[in-house]
Amino acid sequence: MKNKIFKYLSLFILIIICTFIVSHEYFKTTISISNNYGMVVKNGSKEKKVIALTFDDGPHPKYTSEILDILNEYDAKATFFVLGKFAEAYPDIIKRQWEEGHEIGNHTYSHINTKKVSKDKIQEEYIKTQEVISSITNNNPKLFRPPYGSLDEKVIDVVENNNSVIVLWSYNQDSKDWSNPEVNKIVNTTLSNIENGDIILFHDYVYYDESHTVEALKKIIPELKNRGYEFVTISELINLTTD
Numbered sequence: 001m002k003n004k005i006f007k008y009l010s011l012f013i014l015i016i017i018c019t020f021i022v023s024h025e026y027f028k029t030t031i032s033i034s035n036n037y038g039m040v041v042k043n044g045s046k047e048k049k050v051i052a053l054t055f056d057d058g059p060h061p062k063y064t065s066e067i068l069d070i071l072n073e074y075d076a077k078a079t080f081f082v083l084g085k086f087a088e089a090y091p092d093i094i095k096r097q098w099e100e101g102h103e104i105g106n107h108t109y110s111h112i113n114t115k116k117v118s119k120d121k122i123q124e125e126y127i128k129t130q131e132v133i134s135s136i137t138n139n140n141p142k143l144f145r146p147p148y149g150s151l152d153e154k155v156i157d158v159v160e161n162n163n164s165v166i167v168l169w170s171y172n173q174d175s176k177d178w179s180n181p182e183v184n185k186i187v188n189t190t191l192s193n194i195e196n197g198d199i200i201l202f203h204d205y206v207y208y209d210e211s212h213t214v215e216a217l218k219k220i221i222p223e224l225k226n227r228g229y230e231f232v233t234i235s236e237l238i239n240l241t242t243d
């Protein structure tokens with residue numbers, strides 16, 4: 001009898017351990033693509049109603065401030081992947097982003113295509129940008145987004161050696177706003193595909209007289225808020241997922 005109880009008890013404990021391992025692995029893969037290179041964040045947990053808004057290529061002297069105003073209005077936090085050269089040109093905007101609780105990530109100094117340059121060049125642009133940002137915020141960014149989402153071993157080596165995390169975006173959430181689509185197109189692309197834990201890719205620096213991203217955000221942010229989403233930074237998204 002004692003033996004039987006022991007047998008069932010062991011089996012029960014084994015099942016509990018297996019369930020834990022499987023669910024843990026599941027959550028791990030929802031935030032990262034498992035590969036030999038460590039963590040690459042593409043989205044957060046599907047279990048929580050959170051969204052990470054991300055903006056690339058800035059700061060822009062006009063549009064970034066307008067975006068910060070909108071974020072402020074809705075008490076939404078976002079993550080800006082900035083270029084070192086523009087951070088250097090517009091330090092006040094970086095300062096404002098930081099002081100208002102947004103996260104700042106490294107997007108290289110001059111928007112190099114990391115696949116086309118040497119590892120030394122990537123390292124140089126990475127470090128230069130870290131230095132520009134930390135000279136303004138007194139804080140070293142922990143996130144890196146390669147221009148064009150270009151990933152290879154050189155990028156991964158540089159980022160891992162510097163204890164940073166590579167951040168891409170959710171496969172369904174490229175707003176393609178860099179190509180200046182109409183406001184409603186950006187709004188529909190974003191809202192019709194939205195899922196819990198999405199990382200949305202926008203651009204605060206665009207080379208047009210009128211950024212459609214700013215107008216689109218005025219519709220997207222309140223609508224997502226109405227649907228019950230909370231806007232978090234990438235670091236918050238990672239912490240929520242790995243908790």
Ligand SMILES: [Zn+2]
Nearest residue numbers: 056057147148
């Ligand atoms: Zn970019």
